[in-house]
Amino acid sequence: MFAHMHGRGGRGCGPRGGGEWSRGPFAVRWDFGRGDPREDGRGGGGRRRMFDGGELRLVLLRMIADEPRHGYELIKAIEELTGGAYAPSPGMVYPALTMLAEMELIAEQPSETARKRFVVTGAGTAHLAEHAEQVAALMARLAEVGAHRARSDRAPIRRAMRNLRTVLQNRLEADDLSEDASHAVAELIDEVVRKIERLK
Template sequence: MFGHMHGRGGRGCGPRGGWDRWAAQAEGRFEGFRHEGRGGGGGRRRMFDGGELRLVLLRMIADEPRHGYELIKAVEELTGGAYAPSPGMVYPALTMLAEMELIAEQPSETARKRFVVTAAGEAHLAEHEEQVAMLMARLAEIGAHRARHDRAPIRRAMRNLRDVVMERVEAGDLSDDAVHEVAALIDGVVQKIERLK
């Protein structure tokens, strides 16, 4: 993955711009660990069609009365932050579920509309039980995928490496031998990472 650093010796300890570019490029690779729901180009691919999203929301409301924002956060939490439906998808879906009399607004003293499932909604879920299970499993799998590829610890370690090396370089107290030793240490870590399974 980082094989481009091989053979550069002390060049890795050059101007800050080189290090910043290297760090940004490397961190960009870890940004590639995205699952369905967030596109690599900054946009989002649609996770569900309208009917599937309504089933997911209905299932979550049947589990616990919720309002729109709580549903968005619940989906996001289930996927480990990899996917969250937009308000522009959730609120029209809730309106349709209410018009279909599958959910009903729960009396509340707050401005937020919290919904509960109706008897018709429970029957609808039972009728589509297999599809609902498949959709919820899809969300859970995305969360598991995100957990397996959590890049936060690696990003933190990369920032620490960059910061400590730049601090020593800018202090100007490293001998030529020490500069080469730092480069050798980094190259050694690179080689170990490349051999990881």
Template sequence: MFGFSHGGGGRHHHHGTRGRGEAGLDVERFFHWVERLNDGEHRRGGGGGRSRRMFDGGELRLVLLHLIAQEPRHGYELIKAVETLTGGAYAPSPGVVYPTLTLLDEMELIAEQASAGARKRFAATDAGTAHLSEQAATVAALVARLEAMGAQRARGDGEGAPVRRAMHNLRHAVGDRAMRADATPEILHEIAALIDEVAQKVERLK
């Protein structure tokens, strides 16, 4: 269930067109739930609470160093390489990748290569290659984790595509109707009631 309420209680005030009393808060919760689903947080989280980060500690450094040792790459190429490994399920952000490259460079595990373009392309140094050899088991486990995510994504693309399409349509239908000027609190309560009704029917499926 999405946790929508249908009456009573104090009103919550929000800025913007979504904040229309308690009903507006209900729709915002639904939007947040769908956005989390689309972002794949439930895919990795498993159960309640915040999902685990993709990489901890120096794991991202090892993954990027491994990819650079395969062939010289710049930041964008590394992001795309990780995304390819996961079948599009995950890609590290530039805000994480580029500082990590700077750190690897300062650790003398990679070195900038001469490049015709404006982007900095890096290659692994002898020290970087030696470091990868020392951490070979960890690197293999990290790559296996990324590839497993890609395999899971491939299975989901086939089996879950109709549900994702329907959720996409529902999200946009709710958003379009809730953002219209005539979206009164009563209409928003009705939208929430319809979503709750569908959720109950889904829960009763056998």
């Protein structure tokens, strides 16, 4: 069963050396510097592929085991896990779901809507247990992207904090502020504090 999944996914389901995830027809490159997911795999140096086909299928299977979902819900769930930094395209997700269904690892859930929602089968649950370590590593990879995005989103605030600290230290060390100027600086800082507290 796993050999079937492995074979269609390209060159395997695990990370390769050299800082790049293994290649495959559904591979994605993730640029941690620019925050630029490239689903066609083209791009310059320094990028890592997010998933190959086999890895993506394991991720989708894990998420379906957590909760029955259809394709769009899976795309949005992955996007939420990464803080909006990465979302696989429908052209990646739906062929992967088709293969999982052909392998009898998932099954279509009866629904009154046109969208096919899938549930994990007993074979799917066993497959996840068999590859639990790899699944955990793949989910951790998504979490890592989300954490990186969160750090990037806060970068402007940290830069502004450093600038404020630097300018205040320079002026205080220079000791050239008059009493009125010192009160003005304090009032500016207090005003900014009040505005930040009111932000939502």
